[in-house]
Amino acid sequence: MKITSAEFIISAVRPDQYPEDALPEIALAGRSNVGKSSLINRMILRKNLARTSSQPGKTQQLNYYKINEQIYFVDFPGYGYAKVSKTEREAWGRMIETFLKVREELKLVLLIVDIRHAPSKDDCLMYDWLKHYEIPICIVVTKADKIPKSKWDKQIKLVKETLQADPTDKVIMFSSELGLGREQLWDYILTETSD
Known part of the structure; x- marks a missing residue:
């Protein structure tokens, strides 16, 4: 995919703040520090349009990025981070659930998990939620550069088993460092968003 334009649009917390131009939306969900911004x-192919942070739990809204005037990436707050108060966590949960239930423009959720660890309880909950709302999912397994290639298959199998993933769900291995999986992921996104 050739990127001609990419811009940050808005940090939304309520449905009345979501963009109204009806472009297809791809949401990114995953625990804090899993690499959503890097992805x-x-x-x-920009260094820091999405701001990465060494401080987990930094994203607290739905961050909208418009790509090529034709699609949005919607970055969800990372979940499962202990230093955020219970009240804040519940507010995020409600915000994300509202988005998942009402957003007709949402075409696909990238569920992002770290290849080095089995998916967390929160990852499994998010997966089950998406299945419940019948939202298409692509499981993106990041940080592939952090483990030897010889372990990739074993870790992918662990991810699928832990999530009890539907065999029809797409799983893509990704590395922001190496660019691994970028073309494959774009191909899949474009397939899912072309009506």
């Missing part, structure tokens, strides 16, 4: 930056 966005690699996908659009």
Whole structure:
């Protein structure tokens, strides 16, 4: 995919703030520090449009990025981070659930998990939620550069088993460092968003 334009649009917390131009939306969900911002930056070949942070739990809204005037990436707050108060966590949960239930423009959720660990309880909950709302999912397994290639298959199998993933769900291995999986992921996104 050739990127001609990419811009940050808005940090939304309520449905009345979501963009109204009806472009297809791809949401990114995953625990804090799993590499969502790095993935966005690699996908659009920009160093820091999506701000990465060493401080987990930094994203607290739905961050909208418009790509090529034809599609949005919507970056969800990372979940499962202990230093955020219970009240804040519940507010995020409600915000994300509302988005998943009402957003007709949402075409696909990238569920992002770290290849080095089995998916967390929160990852499994998010997966089950998406299945419940019948939202198409692509499981993106990031940080592939952090483990030897010889372990990739074993870790992918662990991810699928832990999530009890539907065999029809697409699984893509990704590395923001190496650019691994970028073309494959774009191909899949474009297939899912072309009506």
